[in-house]
Structure formats: C-alpha cells, structure tokens
Amino acid sequence: MSTTAPAVRRTQAERSDAMRRRLLAATVESLAEDGYAGSTLSSIVRRAGVSRGAQVHHYPNKQALILDAADDLLRSSYRTLGAVLLSVADEDNRLEMLVKATWEQLFATPLYRAYSELLVASQRDPVLAEALRGMLLRVSKVFEPAVEHYFMQAPGMPAPGTRENLKAVFLQFSCLLAGLASQAHLFNDPAYVAAQLKLWTRQAQLVMRARKGVRTPPPRPAEWDRPVLD
Template identity: 35%
Template sequence: MTTQTTPARVPQGERTRAMRLRLMEATVDSLVELGWAGTTTTVVSRRAGVSRGAQLHHFPSKQDLVVAAVEHLTDRRRDEMRRSADQLPADGRTRGVLEILAAQFVSPVFFAALELWVAARTDAELRELVGPLERRIGRETHTYAVELLGIDEARGDNRQLVQATLDLVRGLGLAASLSDDTVRRATVLDSWATVLDHELEMS
C-alpha cells in the first residue's frame, strides 16, 4: 500500500508576490522590446502568464504597472550594484566604480525607464507619476556614487565632479540605446577615471 503525500501549499502572500514580480519583469521586457506604444496590459499579462483580471486587480492601469515595474527593478539593480561594489579591487578602484555606474545605464531597466521618460514628456498623467520616481532615483544614484567613490562632497568641486560623472555615464547609455558602443564607452571611461583620480587628489 502506497502513501501519497500532498504537496505543500504555497502561502497566498508568496503566490501574490511571485505574480507581481512576473508582471513587473514582463513589463520591463515589453518596454525594451516593443516600446511604450507596444506595451499594453494585455501583452504584459500574456507574457507573465497572469489573467487580465488578476493583473488589473493589482495594477489598474498601464501607467501604474510600468511605474511600479521600473521602480521595483531599479531597486533590484541597486542591490546588484552594491554586491558588485564589494568585489572592487583597491587598485584601479575609480575605473571599477565607473564601470559599475555605467552598467546601470546600459541595462534593460534603464532602456525601459527611457521609454517611460520619453512618453511622459507628452503625457501629463504619466508625468505626474514619473516625476517623483525620476527625482528619487536621481538622488539615490548620486548618493551612492559619492559613497562608491569615497569622496567628501563638501570639498572643492567634488559635488560637480560626481554630477558630471553621472551625466557622462547617462549619456553613454543613451548612445548605447541605438548601437553597440562598448569600445568607445570603455575608452571614455578610461580617460574619465584618470581625470577623476587627478581631481580628487587635488581636492
């Protein structure tokens, strides 16, 4: 006589979190592949394997869904960035930091966010949602760049150096959205690391 064991039931809270994560990842994938116009709630729910009813229950509109997706996955990328920073060598640290920062701007999350920012320019409702998120992400990225570079912003032109660094890597990310810019990006980052090291030593 065999004894059948009943599979352990996954708690509702875990199932809900897993479903929301699938929806958000599917949203980012769709934004990258199809753009803002091609990303619809129907497309996302199908990609995520989630019913339309369940998707609308958690995210009543496309705007709610895409903003939540970009915010969540940006947070996850930040956690990955922290883990990468733990592996930085003492020698060539500045160049390593630039690589970590630049990687954030050539990631699927950045390209998804880029679709969001462009759409928000002419969509007042979306702009109301995107504005606070963009400002929060900007502040957090700036703070983390200061931490990674290990500098005192109050000294000299250090604050401007950090902002220039972020503007630089963001611009490189925009260039990479249209073509593979890997070689030129590496050369630019090499040169900027030298400039940063020199300026930080002088401050």
C-alpha cells in the first residue's frame, strides 16, 4: 500500500516538459506580481513549488530562464491576440469591438504587466531587447495581415500609401495602449481609459472602414497552433 508513491511513469521528455512549464508559468506570474527585480530565482522556484536544483538543471542561469519566459510570454500574447482577432470576426462594429477586446484581453492583463517589466529591463539588457524585438516582429507579422483582412482605407481619404497608413494607425493604437497601460493605475477615474479607447476609435473611423461582408477569419499562419514549447 504505497500511499505516497505517485507511480505515474512518465517519460523523460514529459518530465522535462512539465517542469519547464511550471517554471515558465511561475516566472511570468512573478514578473507580473513581483516585478523584474523582485523575480528572484528563489521566489520563482518557491512559486513553482519546485526545488532550486530543478531550475538550475533546466536553465543554467537566470538570464536563460528570463529569456525563455519572455518567449513564452510573447507566444501567449500571440495566441491571445489570435483569439481576439477571431472573436471580432462577424461583428458589425468591428473596430470598436477590436479595440475593447484588445485592451481587456491583452493590455489590461497580468500578461502585459509582465511584458512591461521586461520592456523596461530591456532598456539596459541588449540581449533581452533583441529577443523582444524579434518576438514583436512575429506578432506584427500576424496582426498586419489581419488588419488588412478586416479593414480598408475610408473612402475619400486623400492619403497616399493606403497599406502603410493602416499599419501606422495600428502602430499608433499599440503605442496608445502601451501608454495607457503604463499609466492606468495612476488614474483615479477608471473612466479615463474607456474614454480614451472611445476617442481613438472615433478618430480611426475617420480614416478606415471595416470591409463589408468579411465573414472569414483572418489569415492564420502555421505557427499559430504550434505548442508553447518548441
């Protein structure tokens, strides 16, 4: 009667995979809650409920763990963004829903808190900066086709370079969300955020329109459904 023995026989790959997942999840959690500097190895392994040895076995040093967590983080955001894009597929007021959903499901989440910690840390860590750069690039590679899939230049806009314009407007959107997210906790009136989202939506509607009759999901790259870990 071995009550303690788990007796679940797992393959080495399964064990490693599960352990790495626990460590990465704990790291991202810790980044969001305790910040970059507060995310010590000790606190992370405590949060993950594993030993110090497990961490050192899978990640030779702290930077390796952080980098992998950053990758994990961006991959999650990537998938969340995908869900957001799909969720606004057959709406009438598509832009408004997209704005709202992007804020609520992406920027007003612990995930973005963790990301912003990495962002400021990357100001002084070229390796981390390069990693974030590459990941941002991948995210935009998904977002931009989706934007073109759903939206078009508003008629009568005398703007040259339609495609570039849409991209610029959505880059503006991301900057606005980033700025809002970084300051939102200082606003005593939470309605400010809603008002800002509404304002941008109105402005954007001046230069773009949702394509009519688009009921298919946006282009979905292959790596979309790739598992979180390589």
